[in-house]
Amino acid sequence: MSSKNLDGLLDEHTWMDPSALHRAARRVQLSNASHTSRREQLLKLADRFNDALAPHTACKPGCSHCCYMPTLIYTHEAERLAVASGRKMNDIPPRLVETSLRTAAKVNGTPCPFLSGDGKCSVYNDRPLICRLHHSLNEDPDDCRVGPHGTVSPVKRYDVDVIETPYHLLMYSKKRPEGWASIHEFFSTD
Numbered sequence: 001m002s003s004k005n006l007d008g009l010l011d012e013h014t015w016m017d018p019s020a021l022h023r024a025a026r027r028v029q030l031s032n033a034s035h036t037s038r039r040e041q042l043l044k045l046a047d048r049f050n051d052a053l054a055p056h057t058a059c060k061p062g063c064s065h066c067c068y069m070p071t072l073i074y075t076h077e078a079e080r081l082a083v084a085s086g087r088k089m090n091d092i093p094p095r096l097v098e099t100s101l102r103t104a105a106k107v108n109g110t111p112c113p114f115l116s117g118d119g120k121c122s123v124y125n126d127r128p129l130i131c132r133l134h135h136s137l138n139e140d141p142d143d144c145r146v147g148p149h150g151t152v153s154p155v156k157r158y159d160v161d162v163i164e165t166p167y168h169l170l171m172y173s174k175k176r177p178e179g180w181a182s183i184h185e186f187f188s189t190d
């Protein structure tokens with residue numbers, strides 16, 4: 001696996017240093033702002049991360065391999081997609097993480113319900129956090145093609161947990177826990 005060259009990224013964007021990024025995300029997570037405001041701030045941080053990384057990734061418009069992977073989202077993210085798309089969502093109650101992961105694995109290789117025929121996301125501006133963070137630092141975008149047991153080749157990525165973990169911790173801190181399930185389960189047609 002050859003991978004993209006990240007030289008110059010940290011010179012231009014010192015805030016992208018993983019420790020600095022994690023501290024920034026933790027500051028948001030632990031701030032006194034409302035839950036909704038903190039969620040939105042983490043989404044903005046994910047977008048900033050995505051913009052800075054974009055010149056170094058294999059990701060291009062129309063490439064949609066990652067939209068065939070199990071995409072796990074929270075109830076509030078599904079609600080946003082329901083408003084943006086006008087589609088009815090299923091109510092998924094909070095449950096064990098293992099149950100969500102096991103159920104989501106069954107849709108591996110199935111296109112996301114919001115993937116358009118031209119390979120573009122039909123809800124791009126409202127897409128969940130996990131979609132904003134996902135990327136590949138490999139040279140070949142086809143390395144992300146999904147096989148029966150995951151991607152066809154190992155895919156190198158920047159450490160997105162520095163933002164994703166504070167996001168999960170923020171969600172776990174809610175008094176009323178939300179459902180967390182694959183986007184397919186929230187928007188199944190059965």
Ligand code: SF4
Nearest residue numbers: 067112114115121131
């Ligand atoms: S919401 Fe959009 S970006 Fe995310 S998996 Fe679906 S089609 Fe892809």
